[in-house]
Amino acid sequence: MAIPLLAQLVNVLAAFLLLIAFAMLSQRRVLTLIKLLAWQGAALATSTAIVAWSTGQTHLYYSALITVLLKVILIPWVLHRLIDRLFVRWDIETLINIPTTMLIGIGLVIFAFALATPISQMATTLTRSTLGIALASVLLSFLMMIVRQKAVPQVIGFLAMENGLFFAATSATYGMPLVVELGVALDVLVGTFIFGIFFFHIRERFDSLDIRHMEKLKED
Amino acid sequence: MGVLPSPLAGSLLVAAAWLVVAVAGLIPAGNAAFARRFAFPLGAAAGVALAALGLQAVWLPAQTLTLPLGLPDLPFHVRMDPLAGFFLMLLGSVSAGISVYAAGYFREEPSGRLTLISMQYHVFLASMAFVLLADDAYLFMVAWETMALSSYFLVITDHQRPAIRSAGFLYLLIAHLGAIAILLCFGVLHGGRGDYTFDALRAAQLQPAWASVAFLLAFFGFGAKAGMIPLHAWLPEAHPAAPSPVSALMSGIMIKTAIYGMVRVTFDLIGGTSGNIRWEWGMAVLVVGAGTTLFGVLYALVQHDLKRLLAYHSVENIGIILLGLGMAMVFIGFGHPAAGALGLIAALYHTLNHAVFKGLLFLGAGSILHSTGMRNLNDMGGLIRGMPKTAFYFLIGALAISALPPLNGFVSEWLTFQAALQATVLQHGVVRSLLPLFAATLALAGALTAMCFVKVYGIAFLGRAREPAHRSPLPHAGDAGPMERYGMAWLAAGCFVLGLFPTSFLLMLNRVGVSLTGHGLSEDALLGSGWLWLVPTAMGQASYSPVIFFVVIVAVTLLAFLLVRRFYHGRLRFSDPWDCGYPEQTSRMQDTADAFGQPIRHVFGPIYRTDRRLPGPEDTEPRYSLKVEDRHWYWLYLPVARAAEIVSSKIALLQQGRISIYLLYSFITLIALLVFVR
Amino acid sequence: MEIALVLGVPLLGALLLALAGHRSWAPELNATMSFATFFATTLLTARVIAGGTMVWLDERFIVDPSNVLLVALAGLLREQFFVDPFNVFLVALTAFVGFTTALFSRPYMRTEQDHGRVNPARLRLYHSMYQLFTFTMLLCLLSNNVGVMWVAMEGATLSTVLLVSLYRTPASLEAAWKYFILCSVGLAQALFGTILLYFAAEKVLGPGGTALLWTHLHQVRGQLEPTVLSLAFVFLLVGYGTKVGLVPLHNWLPDAHAEGPTPISAVLSGLLLNVALYAVVRSKVLVDGALGRNFSGGLMMGFGLLSVVVAAFFLSRQRDIKRMFAYSSVEHMGIMTFAFGMGGAVAAFAGLLHMTVHSLTKSAIFFTVGHASQAAGTQNMDSIRGLIQTSPTLGWGLVLGSLAILGLPPFGVFTSEFMVLTTAMHEHSWATPFLLVALVVAFASIFGRVQPMVFGETTAQRLPRGPALVPVFAHLAIVLALGLYIPPYLVGWYRQAAALIG
């Protein structure tokens, strides 16, 4: 009965992921957001490793390793450095107030589950039920990007979305081919660096990382 | 038969020759000698050849050819049938005169402009030839839009002036709108089967409702090009803006291609011999035609810009052609193809006649512009003394457009009247009594045209210059150069030939009518009384002999002259004009063009949107200004433009600049689609 | 091997220019590398004309089994690239426009440097990224692996995002930020779609390498799970559709086009949008196989039509010349999406042809626009006047290009619009009024703006450097030729590709 247990473990981690997604949605402090991101990465890496273990697909180990390096260590560290240097530790203002956001978030989760359930039924994988959770966390991150008014949380939302996607890739389908995983990881890495460069440029030009300064290009 | 193996191949050669001339002007870049000396005469020679080929083709069965160009599934199809032959003859013969004129007119253009004009001009000619030859929707549209484009560039030759630019823009916009309607019409005709050759379109069996839709689209689309109301707005703007030979081409020939299209689609593609034409369409055409006729001439009467005035007359004449077409459709719709053929022939003959005399008039206006730099009639006067030859040609054009016998304009209006008088054969009481009413509008328009040309001719050529010689270029105006005169002489001769020998042209048009509708006038009637007599139906019903008429009128006039000469002395003294007891009469007191139109503005007041400024009693420099605007601007064009602006300002709210909102769009789209998928 | 060459040359170019992109001869090197890429694609095209569809590395490629590294590499690359009628012309087109744009960028970027808008460091970034961008697009087109296609598409975003903000002005930063965020988020959706696709394919093809290979997916497309695929298609459409610029996902597009350097606007409009649409169409083929035509086609038609109409009405409000032509791109991508959505041999043919002619025309327009706005010193259309006086050829290029893009014959854009419209008329006649209204509004808006810029009086000076006019007229000549005559092998590709897309 080892395999169901492992599957249960993956499910628990999936729930954890979703919980973190909600936490990020409600979190006002940037530093905490980065920590949550790192935790999410860790959960992701763990679940990847468990899937690798349970299915014996070795390339998923590489994937887990990359995740740990990239999402648990490198990116949070980079972000941390960035906000240190940019002095942007202030609290986050949101477009919609947080309780409303949470309500919408719950709605999204229900929607995602409803959408994913029929598909999960068809899947052959043991961890199929995680697909709904992955979709939910993608949508929640999306929501987070919409409601946040500052550049850094927006990027964190984006990275959380990538985490959700990775989770879908590894847990629900036992991982994509390695070429793709490598490519995606590379893109995420490069993307993060470019985001970093952008933070500096934006700050240099606008004296702030508040994206509400960037609403000049529009139709009038 | 002819010089060339087949009229179709020959016509393609001519069109290609035009294209070659167009390109050849560009090759020795910077050296405009070719364009100056040879391009236009060569173009004219090609025009004459095309006219001969077209004439020949009317008597031959239809020929077709497929070119190795075009779409993979739809190579260019070309076809030469009597209808195309007739219009090619029109194109070739009228353009020949205009090209000869252009050779003189453009002589003094700077080289760069000249090569450009020469290229656009010949591409324009070639594209018109292809419009007429096209036998599939694609080639037709390509040629049609190329025609619009090349003429657009010609219109904005003097692009430094903002008014000309906006005229060009309006022109191209409406042309494009029309082209889209035409395209849509082909789509409807196609009905989803086969390909887009005209043969396939002919063969398609349409539901009556769809046939009506197709007809209306064609009517709208081609009407936009022809300048029928309310889509005429571009015409009085664009035609005056272009250099005069181009105005002549546009007014004389290009808007006729729209008539060609209307006839091709209505009588050939939709109608064919299967009798799909409905009389209701004819009534629609008649109503629009009558409106166009009256509107055109009434607006022409209040213009003071000579070329603009002529452009409004083009609107009017398109209306007259539409009246003929409409009658033909009514008759055919009620099952009287012979009477229908008469209407069709009248319309086509007027098409040819209008091409000739309107070409001539625009050329005359061009010569005035060339030698005086004036277009405003209010400043002109007494030009007949400086440019007697131009004055003579212009007079012929003026008499022809005023539908006076024995010139050509009269013949086609006569035929249109005859068509209207066939109304007795109709069973439908209302329609039967309405047709003569349309004839009445035609009569009214004819008389108004005469009034308008009395105004034009009397004010521009007759009378005296308004300003003293040192302040006005008029007394120094020289006559048109030899090439310009040859061009005008060619078209003036056309007015006479078409006016005096209509029977042979009628035989030709009868072939066209038979090839389209399967019925025509009885050739016995046409031929039976000899070439002297124009007898459309039967000798007892109606007849007209322009030659006898002309000979007699010349004879009696000369007789009167000789008798007076013979029996009375020829003593003649010259003195100042009689001043009626007012010694202060100056030449500034002559009627101006605006003054001449004043009774019309008075009688037809509600039609115009007039802005008149009278000088006040205290004005030290009294000025009188008059602006008459087209009402269509205010109820149609501007509201449409405003509506588009409102819609776009609403849509602009989408793009607010806020990234969160953009993400939200993306999110909502995603969610909505996901909901939709479930 | 041609494929390796096609992909290798721009990658090499990116490396070289990353080192030497700031030198005075860098623009020439850039053009040379682009030409080399173009040359490699002509070799590839010739190969395809001679031998037809190819997959690389296929079974015939056998490596020495003793060399472990080579074996691993071959295993990694096996069947990863392919050329079929659908992508071959896009590859050639991409390389060609990439080359001509490099030619254009030579005088353009020099003038920008003269004006002090870029410094050598940024120029190095520019040149290097230009090559990298070409590489990512070619990779996206040639990749047989749907996942790698996604990676390449994201790579294309990443390589251009810093180019959009090259001038570091507030507006360009804002545009780049929006471009980056919106496209990345969009592509994230596409990745989810890809995962779902894999999720479905894995059941049929088994886990592992082949489940994302397009050639394999295409063979088994009838057996894929319809529910999953419909869901996947939604994600893919929203994802890649963001990149295509479909309304309402288009918001990044006008900003990015207007604020970046003009050569980048030209390749974004002319090439990147095509590549993104290519990805959408590839996805559509699979989904259609699983679901039947109506589902994906309906969605694409809806998006296409919405894009055409909304973009047309946006056009009239523009003041910035590049922004206006960016909206025009949205409109044309809408037309293509609509055409592919309708499906059927003629419409798909028209869509492919429209991709070709739109790329050529739009990039030609951006070339002239670039020079024109440099001459006027502004992108504001109200300040650009009388181009035909300062530079007649440039003026004619702009006016002819605009007329071509507005769908006036005899230019090729009309050809494809003719086919789209006529097909729409008898298959989806409800859509035609919208299309036609949009076409007329677009005509009035664009031409009403272009005319006073080209004609009339001006006070502007002539350009110090001769503008690059060869690219402009080469493009327009090809577009004109395609309006009158389409070469048989191109017809063959279009037909086969249309049958594939069907």
Next chain:
Amino acid sequence: MSSAPGIAFQILQSVFVVLAAPLLVGWVNQCRAWLQNRSAPSILLPYYTLAKLFNKDAVFAHDASPIFRWTPYILFGCMWLAAGIVPVLATGLPFAPAADIIALVGVFALARMFSALAAMDIGTSFGGLGARREMLIGFLAEPAMLMTLFTAAFMSGSTQLTTIVDTLAHREFALYPSLAFAAVAFLMVLLAENARIPIDNPTTHLELTMVHEALILEYSARHLALIEWAVAIKLFAYMTIGIALFAPWGIADAGDWSALPYAFAALAGKLALAGAGLALIETLLAKLRLFLAPEFLSTAFLLAVLGMLTHFLVKG
């Protein structure tokens, strides 16, 4: 058709009309004088006037162009031609088929155009004024005239005056409401076209009110004589058209010499009556303001159209 007696008839009629036309003018003037209690001038006064004018020296303005010089001859020629078309004495004249009613209206229009052009030629303010007013009247009179003629054409199925007159003359007498409308319209057109009261006053010499006189203000001597003569022929032609349409009885066939005296007598009687009637109208009515002329003529136009519609309605 073109038999020798026919041609003889044609020439006879043409010469007769030219010679007789001034007599009709003289008769109208005489009647009017009687009606107005004036002592009447000789009925031959128009002839004396013409002779006097022909003998005077002609005077031209310095700026006169060939148009000015040729217009009197063209006018005279046009009217003479018209006189040849209208079946005055006989139907079936050989020249008649060469020009039907539409061409007849065309001839009058041609004459009007040239007279207006000639008036503008010298470049005085009165010439332009006259031309403008003449064309204003013309553009309404011409369609009204055409519609009147069309009514008759519809009744007889032909636009040839000969056929129309034949048909109308040989049918049994009946009251035709359409013809009645047409007759009233025709009368109004006749008044307007011949510069009669209430539209114009042929005897006026007040420049501001005149129409026709303003047109010929610059003419003198033989040119004026020709114009006056042409005007007389025009009146004669209009009256005979009216007679031919509305009272065609008694007309001869071309070549039928025996019927000629009878036709001649009938014509003389009808013309005498018509002339007297015209004089009566001119005496009873007052001249209208210029801008009431369009109303007058549009009434004529409407009546003509009504006549035509009545024809269709009555015919069913």
